[in-house]
Amino acid sequence: MKKWVLPITIVCMISGLLLSLQLRAQSTIVSNPISERNQALIEIINKLENETDVIQSQISKIREEIETIEERKSYGQEDIIQLQNKVQKARKEAGLIPLKGPGLVIILDDNKAGLQAAQNDDPNRYIIHYENILNVISELKLAKVEAISINGQRIVTSSEIRCVGNVILVNTTRLAPPFEIKAIGNPSFLEDILLSGEFELLKNLGFPVSYTKHTSEDPIEIPAYAGSFQFKYIKSD
Amino acid sequence: MERKSWQIPVTIVLIFVGILLTLQFQSQTRVLTDLSTQKTEHLITMVRNLSDKRTSLMEELATLENTLQELKVSGATDANIIENLNADLKRLSIVNGEKEVSGPGLTVTFSEYDPILYTDLVLLINELWAAGAEAIAINETRVNFNTVIFYGEVNNSMYITANHIPLSFPITIKAIGNPNTLDKGLTLPGGIIDNLALFQAFPEIEQQEELVLPAVEKKVPFYNARDVEKN
Numbered sequence: 001m002k003k004w005v006l007p008i009t010i011v012c013m014i015s016g017l018l019l020s021l022q023l024r025a026q027s028t029i030v031s032n033p034i035s036e037r038n039q040a041l042i043e044i045i046n047k048l049e050n051e052t053d054v055i056q057s058q059i060s061k062i063r064e065e066i067e068t069i070e071e072r073k074s075y076g077q078e079d080i081i082q083l084q085n086k087v088q089k090a091r092k093e094a095g096l097i098p099l100k101g102p103g104l105v106i107i108l109d110d111n112k113a114g115l116q117a118a119q120n121d122d123p124n125r126y127i128i129h130y131e132n133i134l135n136v137i138s139e140l141k142l143a144k145v146e147a148i149s150i151n152g153q154r155i156v157t158s159s160e161i162r163c164v165g166n167v168i169l170v171n172t173t174r175l176a177p178p179f180e181i182k183a184i185g186n187p188s189f190l191e192d193i194l195l196s197g198e199f200e201l202l203k204n205l206g207f208p209v210s211y212t213k214h215t216s217e218d219p220i221e222i223p224a225y226a227g228s229f230q231f232k233y234i235k236s237d
Numbered sequence: 238m239e240r241k242s243w244q245i246p247v248t249i250v251l252i253f254v255g256i257l258l259t260l261q262f263q264s265q266t267r268v269l270t271d272l273s274t275q276k277t278e279h280l281i282t283m284v285r286n287l288s289d290k291r292t293s294l295m296e297e298l299a300t301l302e303n304t305l306q307e308l309k310v311s312g313a314t315d316a317n318i319i320e321n322l323n324a325d326l327k328r329l330s331i332v333n334g335e336k337e338v339s340g341p342g343l344t345v346t347f348s349e350y351d352p353i354l355y356t357d358l359v360l361l362i363n364e365l366w367a368a369g370a371e372a373i374a375i376n377e378t379r380v381n382f383n384t385v386i387f388y389g390e391v392n393n394s395m396y397i398t399a400n401h402i403p404l405s406f407p408i409t410i411k412a413i414g415n416p417n418t419l420d421k422g423l424t425l426p427g428g429i430i431d432n433l434a435l436f437q438a439f440p441e442i443e444q445q446e447e448l449v450l451p452a453v454e455k456k457v458p459f460y461n462a463r464d465v466e467k468n
Contacts, residue, residue: 003241004242004246007247008243012250015250015253022257038275041281041284042272045272045280045287048284048288048291062301062302065305066304069305069309070308070321072318077315080318080319083323086322087325087329090329090332094329094333097465099463099464100463100464101462101463103461135359141382141383141385146457146461147462157332157334159366160364162363162367164283167283172290184461185461186460186461219463222462227290227294228293228294228297229328230371231331232371233340233342233413233414234331234338234340234372234413235340236338
């Protein structure tokens with residue numbers, strides 16, 4: 001037997017294995033062909049996402065413009081200044097003002113390595129679900145969190161976190177992993193709660209999750225909410 | 238250097254393996270968030286949600302443009318600014334739950350025989366926001382950003398708590414909004430009500446013509462968060 005037979009055989013076997021895996025991954029995509037209807041729906045989704053992005057940036061811009069006019073300094077007019085302060089406080093509470101401060105930046109990511117190692121297992125066991133994010137957030141509230149954003153989406157009272165298929169949406173905006181949760185508050189409180197709940201659970205299941213602590217010298221910045229507040233059913237008198 | 242006869246084939250095969258490995262990795266990571274792998278029904282849901290969002294954003298934009306126009310046309314006199322600030326304050330007071338509010342909506346009531354966890358209530362409230370709720374309360378606690386739903390122990394019994402106050406049964410969640418839409422958001426096949434039924438929890442769902450929700454009692458002050466300086 002020639003010297004090269006053994007190495008070549010091994011390498012051929014490996015490449016054969018990879019080729020078949022590759023073909024399988026390809027064929028699952030190919031055998032599930034995107035129908036024309038789905039293609040049309042995807043185009044509509046992309047178009048709607050672009051439109052909502054544009055409207056949201058217009059909304060943010062106008063909100064700022066109005067704020068600038070309304071917050072114009074009126075020296076000596078105590079009643080206006082008081083009213084301005086009240087409105088500014090209410091805006092801050094509603095999530096309409098970008099904030100900065102100490103806190104945590106938490107990263108939750110899909111367990112790609114785990115899925116790779118167990119190809120035949122249910123992939124759902126290796127991805128971050130909306131419930132995981134919802135639980136982390138509801139725990140942060142226990143630690144008196146003051147402001148939260150997920151991948152740049154500011155969380156306000158009426159923000160929903162949901163999934164459609166395996167796509168996670170926050171404020172009806174599609175988010176892709178890794179999920180970056182920014183939380184402003186007392187870093188030690190937040191850390192204590194984080195380490196005794198959903199985050200630890202995910203870590204123990206092998207998910208690549210991590211967090212960094214930020215002090216007020218090294219603050220986190222959280223953007224303002226750019227969405228709408230519409231009240232059609234609430235009666236206001 | 239003396240070249241062995243096996244070096245060339247091995248090199249070629251190794252390059253090939255490398256290419257396959259990268260391809261393999263790419264196709265693995267791609268599958269998850271791509272829209273092209275989603276089912277038609279999910280794509281339709283996304284289109285509907287986005288259309289609703291666009292409508293709502295357009296309305297918000299129209300309101301804001303109106304306000305800005307008024308401020309600009311009037312040259313922003315003090316009287317005008319005061320009027321607009323008061324209008325803002327009124328709207329924000331609804332957003333922040335400063336006042337009791339009323340309107341049509343939905344109630345979801347759990348009896349003491351429903352085996353529920355605090356996370357079920359967190360999920361339920363999340364679903365109600367997703368279905369377009371405008372205001373929500375649990376028993377007598379109005380929900381806002383800071384509302385803490387958790388569990389606590391009183392005299393050796395476990396309770397679900399809202400802002401650390403034990404909730405007594407029946408636990409009623411009230412949501413103001415379109416009663417039909419809210420109802421459908423919860424009862425769609427495979428939705429939260431189906432899920433609760435798996436655990437033998439069967440809450441009573443009722444559409445209501447008139448609900449009254451209390452104002453927020455508890456707010457978390459901003460101890461740590463500061464405004465970002467404007468450029």
